[in-house]
Amino acid sequence: MGDDHKEETPESLPFLSTGETETSSEKRRNLPGDADKIEDVVQDTACGFWLFKGRFMQRFATEKMYVILYGLAGCVMTMTFAYFNGTITTLEKRYKIPTKISGIISVGNDISTMLTAAVLGYYAGNGHRPRWMGIGLLTIVAFCLLTGSLHFIYGAGEDALKLTREYGGQSQANESVSDPQENKKLCQTSASGCIQDVGLWVPQVFLFGAQLISGVGQGLFYTLGIAYLDDNGTKSKTPAMLSLSTFLRMLGPAIGYSLAAICLRMYIEPTMEPLIAKEDPRWLGAWWLGWLVLSVMSLIAALVLFMFPKELPSARKRRMDNRQPDSKAETDIKELSFGDMLKSIKRLGANKVYVNNTLASILYFFGYMAYWIFTPKYIETQYRQSAAMATMATGTVALGFSAVGVLLSGYVISKYKPSARAMAAWNAIVDFMTVAGILCYVAIGCEGSDSLNSLATLSAGNSCSASCHCDYVHYAPVCTPQNVTYISACHAGCSEKAKDDLGRTIYTGCKCMTSLNLISDPETQFALDGVCPVNCFNQFLIFLSVMCFLKLVGASSKSTNLLIALRCIPPEDKTFALGLGSMAASLLGFIPSPIFFGWLIDNYCLVWGKTCSNKGNCWLYDTKSLRYALNLTAASFIFVAGFLNISVWYHAKNLKIFDENERTEKKSADKDLELEEYTLTKLKSQDSK
Incomplete structure (x- = not known):
């Protein structure tokens, strides 16, 4: 068995099989193309590549x-x-x-x-x-x-x-x-x-x-x-x-x-x-x-x-059904x-619809x-x-x-x-x-989100925050009892950090709250870690x-x-x-x-x-x-x-989206059947040499 035709056996290309093993010489004479073109047809329509191919895979080529x-x-x-x-x-x-x-x-x-x-x-x-x-x-x-x-x-x-x-x-x-x-x-x-x-x-x-x-x-x-x-x-x-x-x-x-x-x-x-x-x-x-x-x-x-x-x-x-008798072989590739x-x-530029x-x-x-x-x-x-x-x-x-x-x-x-x-x-x-x-x-x-951001910015820009040198402090928001978010404890002017009874981080001595007229009682100048809740x-x-x-x-x-x-x-x-x-x-x-x-x-x-x-x-x-x-x-x-x-x-008044005549899709498959039978016989004869 010749190795040069090994990949073209019917077992590896089962989609060509029609259940027939013989083809009449009269049918062969009516078929277009020669063995080389048949091989091109086989390769172009074969499913799979390298080791990943076989009879069972061809059914998926739809x-x-x-x-x-x-x-x-x-x-x-x-x-x-x-x-x-x-x-x-x-x-x-x-x-x-x-x-x-x-x-x-x-x-x-x-x-x-x-x-x-x-x-x-x-x-x-x-x-x-x-x-x-x-x-x-x-x-x-x-x-x-x-x-x-x-x-x-x-x-x-x-x-x-x-x-x-x-x-x-x-x-x-x-x-x-x-x-x-x-x-x-x-x-x-x-x-x-x-x-x-x-x-x-x-x-x-x-x-x-x-x-x-x-x-x-x-x-x-x-x-x-x-x-x-x-x-x-x-x-x-x-x-x-x-x-x-x-x-x-x-x-x-x-x-x-x-x-x-x-x-x-x-x-x-x-x-x-x-x-x-x-x-x-x-x-x-x-x-x-x-x-x-x-x-x-x-x-x-x-x-x-x-x-x-x-x-x-x-x-x-x-x-193949739609090609003209005098057309070139379908395997010919146009020179680019x-x-x-x-x-x-140029053609596309003149196409107004496109x-x-x-x-x-x-x-x-x-x-x-x-x-x-x-x-x-x-x-x-x-x-x-x-x-x-x-x-x-x-x-x-x-x-x-x-x-x-x-x-x-x-x-x-x-x-x-x-x-x-x-x-x-x-x-x-x-x-x-x-x-x-x-x-x-x-x-x-x-509205809550809009006001939250405006207050945070206002707190960042006041003179009290500026005196605390907070320009390069990481964003670590804190929330005051008045539901105002500060960018960080630094921007709120807080001086001390501790833990409350619930295990939450609390910042005290936040002097910058008074600069915004939010609170005047020093005992309540504190903030909790995290952004204020907004619904x-x-x-x-x-x-x-x-x-x-x-x-x-x-x-x-x-x-x-x-x-x-x-x-x-x-x-x-x-x-x-x-x-x-x-x-x-x-x-x-x-x-x-x-x-x-x-x-x-x-x-x-x-x-x-x-x-x-x-x-x-x-x-x-x-x-x-x-x-x-x-x-x-x-x-x-x-x-x-x-x-x-x-x-x-x-x-787009003259543009056709659908084919008006689809009769070519309903033509008899006899010619295709003959092509498949002929191709199968060719491959078998080559494989037996």
């Missing part, structure tokens, strides 16, 4: 299986980005990162997507797309491992360890013993030195580099995956398949945020006992733990995508050149990116919820409504087959409904209800927007157009938006965690001003996107 596994792989990918967003406030606190810098870090993946999506989509689109997608997921594995490794390099940090019972065990035994480090946060008669933080820029560069790597995989996965789905599926089923894959993909953020919520409930050093509650702003959760889980899941997803063939057998059959790419760009639809998407993304990335932070600052609660609400609850919206839209599109104009009109309606919902955010504030839960529930409605409505336009994008471009430009659109979205939307909104959020910071080298992360915000500025700015971009979708509606 449209439905690809949609399910592609959706699940996308689910894993979106889990990683959602997990990063869910833990971003913890990363800011741990590594003292301003919001503007965290915004820059979060767009690292979009920068690399912008630089690589169009080129990779153009060249890799003519290769083995599933394997390129698998390579893309391997970059996600690297992203997870690099991000999580920061904890093993730098540890939990001294600030977090100081808040554990194990770290301060010896001094806990005797509170009368004065701790010089602890006394630094009490009122000082002379200026104390600034806090030295060495090398904090290294984690920021590390996080940004990991994001850059993930962007290459993101561009490969989405650009090639959608084109592969559309090329290998029947047109009538495309809306349903897109909705199913999108639904599965949208489970990722929900699971990712839930995983973040679980990890953040554990202390950053799980083996130690923290002395503060989860609701305390100083709480740092085990943000690093989830990255280990996500790296394993991403690796499994990459291996699964490697299994799929270059072209599904059913898609090849349809393509930079000139061809420029011609494609241009307006892409611009509308970019403006929508620009406005809504603020909520995709900073919603947990928004909930924490506006409604005084813990990081775990904010992450769970953003992920599990709100994104569940997004999944329902995708499924409903897919069902409606598949059943009623609306026109391109109807889809564009719905996209515009969704934009204006989103603007209305965001305006509701402006009105949903919490914003009802406002939080109202905000969550509006957010869930917007998620439901917004998700319903995902399939319609993508269908218009797929159908308004010629088949030969499809993969490149998707890559070019992804590049434009990154350049004009995904990259500048987080940076811009991060800068906007930082502008309303009231209390910075100052260090010698920089001002670190923000601890308190002007919540009322921030609420107005953030929401009104985001709404303005989405409002303009609605008018661009109206322009899409105007130009």
Whole structure:
């Protein structure tokens, strides 16, 4: 038996088996192509790779299986980005990162997507797309491992360890013993030195580099995956398949945020006992733990995508049925050149539906990116919820409504087959409904949270606090009997520290309370450790209800927007157009938006965690001003996107979304059966030599 034909036996390629072992010479003469082309057909439609292949695997080379596994792989990918967003406030606190810098870090993946999506989509689109997608997921594995490794390099940090019972065990035994480090946060008669933080820029560069790597995989996965789905599926089923894959993909953020919520409930050093509650702003959760889980899941997803063939057998059959008698062999690959790419760009630039639809998407993304990335932070600052609660609400609850919206839209599109104009009109309606919902955010504030921050800032800026030299004191809030929060015991002018009968840390001799006319009795000039309680839960529930409605409505336009994008471009430009659109979205939307909104959020910071080298992360915000500025700015971009979708509606009058004649999908399979029989006989004859 010849080794050179070992991998082409019927046992390794059972999808060619029809149960027949002989083929007439008359049938052979009617078959197109020769043995070499048959071998190409076999290789291009064979499921599996390397050692991972066999008879049992070929049954999975179907449209439905690809949609399910592609959706699940996308689910894993979106889990990683959602997990990063869910833990971003913890990363800011741990590594003292301003919001503007965290915004820059979060767009690292979009920068690399912008630089690589169009080129990779153009060249890799003519290769083995599933394997390129698998390579893309391997970059996600690297992203997870690099991000999580920061904890093993730098540890939990001294600030977090100081808040554990194990770290301060010896001094806990005797509170009368004065701790010089602890006394630094009490009122000082002379200026104390600034806090030295060495090398904090290294984690920021590390996080940004990991994001850059993930962007290459993101561009490969989405650009090639959608084109592969559309090329290998029947047109009538495309809306349903897109909705199913999108639904599965949208489970990722929900699971990712839930995983973040679980990890953040554990202390950053799980083996130690923290002395503060989860609701305390100083709480740092085990943000690093989830990255280990996500790296394993991403690796499994990459291996699964490697299994799929270059072209599904059913898609090849349809393509052979539809080809012209004088056409070139289907295995011929078009020569690619930079000139061809420029011609494609020129064709797409003249396509008004494509241009307006892409611009509308970019403006929508620009406005809504603020909520995709900073919603947990928004909930924490506006409604005084813990990081775990904010992450769970953003992920599990709100994104569940997004999944329902995708499924409903897919069902409606598949059943009623609306026109391109109807889809564009719905996209515009969704934009204006989103603007209305965001305006509701402006009105949903919490008076207790607003007044808490204003009083804290007032206490920080008075002359009494200035005389205590509190500029470089760590954020360690204390609460007065009048329910006023001070940034630290130093800012309250406290001079002594002790324990009360309940075991709580109490600061006494807080002279700065009188400077705000809060209290005049020296005997009651004390403060308890921790922030004053604020009840914003009802406002939080109202905000969550509006957010869930917007998620439901917004998700319903995902399939319609993508269908218009797929159908308004010629088949030969499809993969490149998707890559070019992804590049434009990154350049004009995904990259500048987080940076811009991060800068906007930082502008309303009231209390910075100052260090010698920089001002670190923000601890308190002007919540009322921030609420107005953030929401009104985001709404303005989405409002303009609605008018661009109206322009899409105007130009899409002749655009066909569904095939009017699908008779080719119902043709007799006799010709395909003959091809399979002939191929089987060829392979057997070669194997017997």
